[in-house]
Amino acid sequence: MRMAETVTFGGSGLDRGAGLRKDGAALDRLLAGGQVLPVWRGKPLVDAGAALGWVRPDSPVLSGAGPAVFLGLDDGVARFAADISDWSPEAGAAGVEAGFFDTSEQRHPALDPRLAFQELRGVMTVLSAREAELAATAKAVLHWHRSHGFCAACGAASVMEAGGWQRACPACGAQHFPRTDPVVIMLVTRGNKVLVGRNASWPEGMYSLLAGFVEPGETLEAAVRREVFEEAGVRVGAVRYLSSQPWPFPASLMFGCAGEALDEEIRLDPEELEDACWVTREEMVSVMAGRHPRIRPARKGAIAHFLIANWLADRLD
Structure with a gap:
């Protein structure tokens, strides 16, 4: 890309x-x-x-x-x-x-x-x-220290070492390192349409690309297909990597991927999403400009906004 x-x-x-x-x-x-x-x-x-x-x-x-x-x-x-x-x-x-x-x-x-x-x-x-980049790094690493003050092996209090890039357990000698959680976020398209959804906790009208955590033993491609099917019931075929973004809320690494939908029927999981829908390229231009009557765009700065903007500009390789 x-x-x-x-x-x-x-x-x-x-x-x-x-x-x-x-x-x-x-x-x-x-x-x-x-x-x-x-x-x-x-x-x-x-x-x-x-x-x-x-x-x-x-x-x-x-x-x-x-x-x-x-x-x-x-x-x-x-x-x-x-x-x-x-x-x-x-x-x-x-x-x-x-x-x-x-x-x-x-x-x-x-x-x-x-x-x-x-x-x-x-x-x-x-x-x-x-x-x-400095702010994202600071926020993520400091959050890790606040939430990982005790050894996962024996439960004793651990101490910061290596300039803050690891914690050591004085009781059992275990070493612990900052955690980053891999997340896939998907630009799923079918023809001239892109799939977007919203979480019930988001501001009214805000929609974004579907996303989810990568599970142990899973490839990025498999995670894309699983998450889209679990959340929206849409099957995805070919998947390719586009871009990544550190996302310190609290400590994720977002893997932006493009996926080709094999069908358009949405079978929503209400525990995952409040709503999901297909948006045409022409409609998405209005969404991103803030002129759509129902849908508000993903937050500027988020990789979802970045991927959609580059899709509209035909800058996806």
Whole structure:
């Protein structure tokens, strides 16, 4: 696919400095002269909604933070991330909102008021490609540390090692590494139509491409066919890979695939989808422009939006 790596969160060419991760002295020196991205309950610090809010390692906002995770070298600048989720906003500050998308913002009293913790979905399309990759990496790895604090082998508390890229169990010696969950997302077409569906928890009118987790022992192609049949009852024949996207909500890797439907009859599984339908290319132009009377497009920045836009532009190889 021509444009495959221009998807949000991908293709910035970040030097992750993997060879430095086990050199504690080198990491200490890099941290002392580097910059840190504070992340609060999964929300990165953002400067006026258009750039990440980097701070010095001695910033008071990092008081009480966990060990910093080494993200890599950004044109020679060492970048780290730190979880400050134990900080509690002052009384009267906006709280986290429930639902599909959290629009609330939290400001730390030790920081410039231009800086706020914001939901990454809301700013991912305005960040540069490099900062989007850094934010996605920070959010995913820090979430893994918060949810995997104990050894899966013996249950003892584990500790962060290798610049945040593994956890070690001091009791049994087991090593644990950040988890990424593979997910297939499918541009299923038949002739001039594409298959879309919606989850009941999504905003009213929002439709997207069908998607699902890859199961153990399963190829991407098999996962595409299984998920589409399970959710919509549509059988898929030929499948091919198009593009991938790291998706840190919380820690998935989306594999965008094209699939050719063998039939058009939809037999919906109501436990999976609230609705599914075929949309013609002409209708999808209206959907993507926000002019369709019933269907709203997938969120900008998501690989679903990316794949549909490139399908409409005939840029799928």
